Amino acid sequence: MGNLQPDLALRYANVRYFPNVNGARNCYTLRSLKPGGKYYVRAVFGYGNYDRLNSPPTFDLYVGANYWTTVRIVNGSRAYVFDTIAMLSSSSGADYLQVCLVNKGSGNPFISGLDLRPLHPELYPDSSEAQSLVLLSFFRDDTVGFGFNRYHFGIDYQHFRYPDDPYDRIWQRYQNVSTWTVPGSASGVVVKNPPYDTYDVPSAVMLSASTPLNASATMEIVWSSDLSMDVDADTNLLLLLYFAEVEANASRQFDVLLDSNVTLAAAFSPSYLLTTVVRGTARGLGPHSISLVPTSSSNLPPVISAMEIYLVRPRNESATSSADEFNSTVVSCMEYSFILIEERVFFSATAVMSVQKKYSVKKNWEGDPCSPAAFAWDGLNCSYSPPGPQRIIALYLPSSGLIGEIDPSFGQLTLLQNLNLSHNNLSGPIPDFLGRVTSLILLVDNNPYLCVNDTCNSSPSKNKLAQGLGLGLGLGVPVVILVAAVAVFIR
Structure with a gap:
């Protein structure tokens, strides 16, 4: 596994592979779960030319009976991380979840690691028995390298995860933008989530914010799907943008626009040390853009702390009943x-x-x-x-x-x-x-x-x-x- 990036964790240097025929399915069954429960599932892959064939495979990934994503190893030295939020069926009575790798005839499926964590049932309400959420990958600047597909906007190349995030969501720095800086904030402050919050973003992530150097400048966040993701013109996307004011006595106001013409929030002012989530939906591969445009009454430029973008994946297949009753x-x-x-x-x-x-x-x-x-x-x-x-x-x-x-x-x-x-x-x-x-x-x-x-x-x-x-x-x-x-x- 010497062909992997040297800074990757050891888990990516190991694989379990499944040499089988086209169409064969190999599955992991994760047991002792709660019927109707909501779970965060992560599958990670590090090819590293383990088979000495210099031929990265392509195969499908399923959660239970439903399609999750296609694993396309575009760069054999890079690790690939796929996150999904899935809810077990309450009607089937199943107390287990299965993650399956399906051979497509394009090389042997393999996997380096599989994680599962329970979520509070009220988190990520768009994940339900009818649909799951698949975290989107983005095209990245070369300086970003290995990406975890979820972003904070601080200036340090630092990942936030457990213990900062109790669900071990991995928050990676977005990228280096020379015209952005860090807003001033007092030391020791904590950004809280509101009582009705359904995303539970860690304070450390919310404090890792960016703002333009020029007070009248617009922040542009341009993104499109990674080549490894199967996104087409009809794919529905869920946008989650996280804001908090981290400067005391600040006065800033801005519009949040999608693709320059869809207003997600107008004359928006983030609350001081309190997380606010702006949601939106988009469709298709992109490129798409998020624009934070200061209003004429704003004394400070826009600010943003973090973002997530998910594919909304319908669950079209019903699982086999675990309750013939x-x-x-x-x-x-x-x-x-x-x-x-x-x-x-x-x-x-x-x-x-x-x-x-x-x-x-x-x-x-x-x-x-x-x-x-x-x-x-x-x-x-x-x-x-x-x-x-x-x-x-x-x-x-x-x-x-x-x-x-x-x-x-x-x-x-x-x-x-x-x-x-x-x-x-x-x-x-x-x-x-x-x-x-x-x-x-x-x-x-x-x-x-x-x-x-x-x-x-x-x-x-x-x-x-x-x-x-x-x-x-x-x-x-x-x-x-x-x-x-x-x-x-x-x-």
């Missing part, structure tokens, strides 16, 4: 005694992931089981009925080397219509919990150690029901009829 009454007929049981059954995506782990299933089982449809797991059929979450309705695992008892996770796939477990090495009784999955056709033939409750014994030769008869299931008999043989009835 229904209330049912199950009447269990065991030795002619009837017991009434109320069942509340959960889990679909979580259940099939448990099946994968239990039996070490060797398939393309990475990422969301059903979404997007192009990456759906082999051996699954899903129902796609937007806007709700996807549901698993069929699972085919014949001749898959399954060993051991039928795992309880199968019973949590409550909307299954077909389950094929034939030609494996499953053992033990056919579990009663499969009787709770209504309208299920179950195939379990050619599992020599599988049996029905009272016929179970250690001799596979006596378990004829699971071999020759196949529990009637090889004939495609619904599980309602099968379960009648083991004394469980569904109403």
Whole structure:
């Protein structure tokens, strides 16, 4: 990794790469999260010619079932940082988030680091279950070098991050502008955020401000998307500009304009030591400009502390449900005694992931089981009925080397219509919990150690029901009829 910039952190000198075929998906699953929670996700990449091919790859990045960005390594010696703010679905019930790398046939995907941090749910209100925010990269002056894609306007080439920023957002200096200077401020002062604030910018960032040397000068901030970002004419952008007055007894007033003709704020005067956010929206690659134009009544030039610009990324794909939920009454007929049981059954995506782990299933089982449809797991059929979450309705695992008892996770796939477990090495009784999955056709033939409750014994030769008869299931008999043989009835 000797071809990386020498000032980069050690994490960029390491990679995990995934040599696989075009279209393959490799995923990291980040667990123990809060359904409906909001999270800050960062993925970092340092190519550094680790493979000695001098051929930087291009591949796609997904958060869950939804497209995040395309990683285009334009300069192999530079590190690339991609930040997104995503919200977990509350309707699917998922308590995990997956980050997936997808091979596009242009080199092996790789990654150097992956970060996840919880956000307060009221922060960045434009990030929701319907859309995520992707931090934009900008074309940069050569003196900026490695960019973190979020800017303060101080004069020092200093990055602000944790512990100054509790969420470890990385604030990089914008660039060197010879006609700008630092406004005067007293030592030891703190810029506070208002009670209704939804961005929580650190005081250290807000104090790192710039202002023109000439009191009547306009501040121009020109920007456009980095070549590594996939921005087209229809891409929606969210602009967040952060202001605070840091000079005591100052009198300044200015207009905030987008592309010279859209007024984001008129006759604006920042509050003393209090953060004010000016929001705006733009569309397309650019170049775009932000103009801070002093009014005739202003005694001082404009001032600005920081800015962020995000791509607004619609979340068009629904995740596979983790909550196939229904209330049912199950009447269990065991030795002619009837017991009434109320069942509340959960889990679909979580259940099939448990099946994968239990039996070490060797398939393309990475990422969301059903979404997007192009990456759906082999051996699954899903129902796609937007806007709700996807549901698993069929699972085919014949001749898959399954060993051991039928795992309880199968019973949590409550909307299954077909389950094929034939030609494996499953053992033990056919579990009663499969009787709770209504309208299920179950195939379990050619599992020599599988049996029905009272016929179970250690001799596979006596378990004829699971071999020759196949529990009637090889004939495609619904599980309602099968379960009648083991004394469980569904109403």
